[in-house]
Amino acid sequence: xxxxxxxxxxxxxxxxxxxxxxxxxxxxxxxxxxxxxxxxxxxxxxxxxxxxxxxxxxxxxxxxxxxxxxxxxxxxxxxxxxxxxxxxxxxxxxxxxxxxxxxxxxxxxxxxxxxxxxxxxxxxxxxxxxxxxxxxxxxxxxxxxxxxxxxxxxxxxxxxxxxxxxxxxxxxxxxxxxxxxxxxxxxxxxxxxxxxxxxxxxxxxxxxxxxxxxxxxxxxxxxxxxxxxxxxxxxxxxxxxxxxxxxxxxxxxxxxxxxxxxxxxxxxxxxxxxxxxxxxxxxxxxxxxxxxxxxxxxxxxxxxxxxxxxxxxxxxxxxxxxxxxxxxxxxxxxxxxxxxxxxxxxxxxxxxxxxxxxxxxxxxxxxxxxxxxxxxxxxxxxxxxxxxxxxxxxx
Numbered sequence: 288x289x290x291x292x293x294x295x296x297x298x299x300x301x302x303x304x305x306x307x308x309x310x311x312x313x314x315x316x317x318x319x320x321x322x323x324x325x326x327x328x329x330x331x332x333x334x335x336x337x338x339x340x341x342x343x344x345x346x347x348x349x350x351x352x353x354x355x356x357x358x359x360x361x362x363x364x365x366x367x368x369x370x371x372x373x374x375x376x377x378x379x380x381x382x383x384x385x386x387x388x389x390x391x392x393x394x395x396x397x398x399x400x401x402x403x404x405x406x407x408x409x410x411x412x413x414x415x416x417x418x419x420x421x422x423x424x425x426x427x428x429x430x431x432x433x434x435x436x437x438x439x440x441x442x443x444x445x446x447x448x449x450x451x452x453x454x455x456x457x458x459x460x461x462x463x464x465x466x467x468x469x470x471x472x473x474x475x476x477x478x479x480x481x482x483x484x485x486x487x488x489x490x491x492x493x494x495x496x497x498x499x500x501x502x503x504x505x506x507x508x509x510x511x512x513x514x515x516x517x518x519x520x521x522x523x524x525x526x527x528x529x530x531x532x533x534x535x536x537x538x539x540x541x542x543x544x545x546x547x548x549x550x551x552x553x554x555x556x557x558x559x560x561x562x563x564x565x566x567x568x569x570x571x572x573x574x575x576x577x578x579x580x581x582x583x584x585x586x587x588x589x590x591x592x593x594x595x596x597x598x599x600x601x602x603x604x605x606x607x608x609x610x611x612x613x614x615x616x617x618x619x620x621x622x623x624x625x626x627x628x629x630x631x632x633x634x635x636x637x638x639x640x641x642x643x644x645x646x647x648x649x650x651x652x653x654x655x656x657x658x659x660x661x662x663x664x665x666x667x668x669x670x671x672x673x674x675x676x677x678x679x680x681x682x
Contacts, residue, residue: 288417288440291329293525294340294483295500296322297380298357299349302504303582303612311352313611317544319356321501324540325525326360330367332527332538336417337364337371340483340498341378341424341446343392358394365398372412373400377423378446378483403444409435419444424484429467434476440530443472446483449491478530486511488520488537498526501540503547509584512549545611547582548574555590556620560597563590567598567615571606578606584614592619641667 298319301312329337344353365373377392382404390404401410403421407430410419418438422430422445434441450466472495474480480495488499501523503511515522524539550570555563570585571578583606595617606613645660 288336288530289332289334290336290338290442290479290481290528290530291332291334291525292338292340292479292481292496292498292528293325293329293501294446294481294498295342295378295486295504296325296339296357297342297345297500297502297504298322299353300345300502300504305611315350315353318502318504319353320544321523321540322356323360325501326364328538328540329364329525333368334371334527336412336419336442337368337373338419338442338444338481339373339375340444340481341376342380342483342500343375343378345380345504347381347383347391349391354391354394358398361395361398361400365400372417372419373398374410374419374421374444375400375402376421376444376446376483377402377404379424382424411435411438416440417442421445422447429471432471432473440478441476442530443477443480444483445480448484449482449497452485452489452491452497479528481526487514487518488524488526494528494533496526496528496535499523501525502543503582508547508582509549512547516549545581546576548578548584550574550583550585552586552588554588555594555617556588558594560594560599563587563594564599564602568602578610578613580609580611582612583610584616586616586618588618589620590617638664638667 296318298315300315300318302314303312305313307313307316343357361373365371375392375395377390381390381392383390392402392404396402401408401419401421403423405423407420407422410421411417412419415435415437416439418435418440419442420432420434422432422443424446429447432443432445434443445467447467449472450468469492472480472492474492474495477494480492482491482495482497485497486500486503486505487497489497491497499520503523505511514520521537521539522541523543524537524541527536527538528534553563553566553570555566558566567585567587571583574583603613603615606615641663642660645663
């Protein structure tokens with residue numbers, strides 16, 4: 288029995304200012320194209336079961352084009368795979384905060400798609416041969432994740448954060464009070480565990496996987512690229528898994544509509560503005576395939592404020608015009624400890640002050656102090672980089 292597993296579509300996601308000729312945000316159009324490609328490839332694979340791990344939409348109230356596109360593509364999936372079973376769970380981006388506000392995913396039930404929105408649902412198919420336990424995001428106390436002992440194949444479909452997984456580029460704004468543990472999942476009791484919420488393809492157990500998102504739509508796309516580079520993750524895509532044989536394949540969606548390019552970092556230590564500008568020009572010129580219409584970041588470390596101010600801003604504006612998005616991430620030098628003879632001691636840096644304050648303040652029960660300190664320092668570093676990068680860059 289063949290399963291296709293994809294998740295975190297984020298239809299309606301908007302970023303940057305460029306629009307398509309029809310007036311749609313370019314990134315919204317890119318994500319719609321990735322979803323359409325996924326449906327095309329899924330139809331070609333002719334699976335018996337399709338599981339969708341949540342965050343179909345980026346917002347509870349997405350744009351009309353996003354809703355229409357989703358309905359059209361899911362209609363096509365059901366029409367072209369009339370014998371396939373399709374099951375979907377709601378992710379955190381799909382669920383409204385107010386109970387009186389409905390969830391749009393219920394719309395797809397009219398197509399015959401089984402959808403778990405407010406509560407866990409156990410669906411039985413093919414005379415009880417296949418059982419799917421579908422658990423949406425943040426339903427309150429997690430249910431006991433037990434398979435159906437009478438079913439030949441049991442699939443767990445859940446949108447949640449598995450312990451120790453989302454740290455590098457998961458959303459810094461929301462952390463659950465309690466992560467889902469591997470013991471709770473009990474992967475050894477399931478034929479397959481399909482996870483949603485984490486935006487990178489990731490294995491948490493021999494038969495338990497995050498499929499990752501279909502496009503770059505997290506709060507930190509640069510962390511996604513860095514993670515792919517460090518772990519060898521093959522970009523964005525979806526999973527094909529055979530419940531009978533255990534055969535497993537990750538299907539890449541490459542090439543996407545555009546590349547997310549993180550150029551090799553530069554150091555400005557001891558250099559003049561002219562020298563740094565020349566290094567920036569060389570780095571951009573050496574970019575494989577060029578930067579035109581791509582999403583590009585170039586980190587320049589140890590750049591003094593006056594050097595950043597005197598860079599070749601005409602050149603930088605040209606890069607911003609050519610790329611869909613060009614980020615010159617100019618980072619000021621790190622403060623280094625200094626000591627003086629007879630001195631009562633050096634003044635603490637702002638980062639040290641923030642760390643000390645967060646490590647020693649009283650916390651509400653249930654808050655992870657380590658995570659709080661990391662988040663505070665991350666916000667501080669982001670603010671410092673933003674301030675340094677914005678110096679005269681728009682003049």
